[in-house]
Amino acid sequence: MPDDSLAALTAEVRAFADERDWARFHSPRNLAMALSVEANELLELYLWCADDGPQPLHPARQPKVADEAADVLMCLLNFADRAGIDLAEALRTKLMEAERKYPADQVRGKALKYDEY
Amino acid sequence: MPDDSLAALTAEVRAFADERDWARFHSPRNLAMALSVEANELLELYLWCADDGPQPLHPARQPKVADEAADVLMCLLNFADRAGIDLAEALRTKLMEAERKYPADQVRGKALKYDEY
Amino acid sequence: MPDDSLAALTAEVRAFADERDWARFHSPRNLAMALSVEANELLELYLWCADDGPQPLHPARQPKVADEAADVLMCLLNFADRAGIDLAEALRTKLMEAERKYPADQVRGKALKYDEY
Amino acid sequence: MPDDSLAALTAEVRAFADERDWARFHSPRNLAMALSVEANELLELYLWCADDGPQPLHPARQPKVADEAADVLMCLLNFADRAGIDLAEALRTKLMEAERKYPADQVRGKALKYDEY
Numbered sequence: 001m002p003d004d005s006l007a008a009l010t011a012e013v014r015a016f017a018d019e020r021d022w023a024r025f026h027s028p029r030n031l032a033m034a035l036s037v038e039a040n041e042l043l044e045l046y047l048w049c050a051d052d053g054p055q056p057l058h059p060a061r062q063p064k065v066a067d068e069a070a071d072v073l074m075c076l077l078n079f080a081d082r083a084g085i086d087l088a089e090a091l092r093t094k095l096m097e098a099e100r101k102y103p104a105d106q107v108r109g110k111a112l113k114y115d116e117y
Numbered sequence: 118m119p120d121d122s123l124a125a126l127t128a129e130v131r132a133f134a135d136e137r138d139w140a141r142f143h144s145p146r147n148l149a150m151a152l153s154v155e156a157n158e159l160l161e162l163y164l165w166c167a168d169d170g171p172q173p174l175h176p177a178r179q180p181k182v183a184d185e186a187a188d189v190l191m192c193l194l195n196f197a198d199r200a201g202i203d204l205a206e207a208l209r210t211k212l213m214e215a216e217r218k219y220p221a222d223q224v225r226g227k228a229l230k231y232d233e234y
Numbered sequence: 235m236p237d238d239s240l241a242a243l244t245a246e247v248r249a250f251a252d253e254r255d256w257a258r259f260h261s262p263r264n265l266a267m268a269l270s271v272e273a274n275e276l277l278e279l280y281l282w283c284a285d286d287g288p289q290p291l292h293p294a295r296q297p298k299v300a301d302e303a304a305d306v307l308m309c310l311l312n313f314a315d316r317a318g319i320d321l322a323e324a325l326r327t328k329l330m331e332a333e334r335k336y337p338a339d340q341v342r343g344k345a346l347k348y349d350e351y
Numbered sequence: 352m353p354d355d356s357l358a359a360l361t362a363e364v365r366a367f368a369d370e371r372d373w374a375r376f377h378s379p380r381n382l383a384m385a386l387s388v389e390a391n392e393l394l395e396l397y398l399w400c401a402d403d404g405p406q407p408l409h410p411a412r413q414p415k416v417a418d419e420a421a422d423v424l425m426c427l428l429n430f431a432d433r434a435g436i437d438l439a440e441a442l443r444t445k446l447m448e449a450e451r452k453y454p455a456d457q458v459r460g461k462a463l464k465y466d467e468y
Binding site for chain 3: 353354355356357358360363364367370371372373375379380383384386387390391394396397400408416417418420421423424425427430431434437438439440441442443444445446449450453455458459460
């Protein structure tokens with residue numbers, strides 16, 4: 001089975017950029033911009049549903065979803081690599097904080113995770 | 118060393134949502150929206166530099182970078198999980214296509230990856 | 235009745251930045267980043283509906299909608315001002331092209347405006 | 352001189368959608384998504400500069416700037432129209448609050464408008 005560790009995937013993404021001498025365009029700021037752009041190319045695939053329910057994706061768009069999601073991951077791995085962030089550790093820190101902030105028995109079924117406005 | 122495979126991280130993120138019965142808010146469309154929102158919270162940390170070079174990040178913002186990057190990863194893992202996408206496979210497919218599209222010896226040092234306008 | 239022309243609103247937004255000497259942060263690139271960030275602060279208000287229809291906005295979020303939309307307009311006016319764009323003219327050019335591209339009698343009621351994938 | 356009031360521009364944008372019966376796709380949530388997507392198509396034009404200064408835009412991208420900015424305005428006008436927001440009033444309210452929050456003589460030349468992290 002192929003290696004799906006963040007370390008292995010990051011090494012592959014980094015090698016791709018290094019072979020093309022593209023690292024110099026890869027400042028964290030540039031990569032943060034690119035991450036937003038790629039996230040929105042993914043979002044675009046979900047535009048213009050009639051908004052009265054979770055319509056199935058337009059068939060012509062289905063094959064593009066994996067492609068755009070991969071672009072987001074590529075940007076995110078490049079960003080974390082250049083910004084010196086351990087994504088797995090950051091994610092687990094985040095989950096631990098969220099466990100404390102949103103105790104399962106108090107928030108079950110409520111979309112209040114963003115309701116602290 | 119902790120497991121940094123996408124499979125392990127996805128399982129942790131899914132367990133967190135399941136314990137809170139939040140999966141029902143996690144349609145692919147909603148998660149694609151959330152992914153853009155989180156990517157822009159990361160981007161916000163890089164705003165309002167003077168744009169005459171890669172300024173160091175404002176010190177008060179530094180600790181937030183890992184935190185916001187983790188939010189992006191959490192959304193992306195949730196999205197791929199709900200949309201039925203194998204992110205590692207999609208990334209490697211993408212890299213193989215990009216190898217063909219941008220041969221290293223022809224594009225070295227040129228930012229032309231997005232210049233096909 | 236207050237003047238709602240783009241020219242008048244742009245002049246007010248520009249005066250605000252000039253009085254604070256903020257114009258030097260207002261490169262088109264920085265303002266394009268800010269525009270995305272502000273658009274996503276607006277989008278955040280619509281997150282985490284159950285996605286089975288156009289739910290009413292959470293009441294606590296309602297007063298924020300006008301506020302965030304105003305931020306988007308402020309960024310857009312600043313951007314156009316610095317990039318030397320006549321927004322009203324650009325919009326009318328766009329509408330004329332769209333009239334040709336999507337003849338009303340052929341596209342009525344179809345969400346195909348983005349279906350050229 | 353053509354009318355550049357928000358009221359006139361909104362009326363033109365609304366007529367375009369009405370003639371195509373597209374209003375039913377224009378829920379505020381859908382339009383907020385579209386606004387983010389359009390803002391990122393604009394942002395994409397500024398990607399992959401070397402980040403060591405405000406490089407001139409790639410010449411091939413220049414003509415697209417006005418076009419993408421017009422798309423953002425069209426979305427924003429549609430959004431405000433459907434969400435029942437008076438954009439000019441909201442902008443002026445915002446500017447008045449900002450005048451109080453960032454007194455010109457205290458913040459001149461400092462990029463601290465977002466430094467309250």
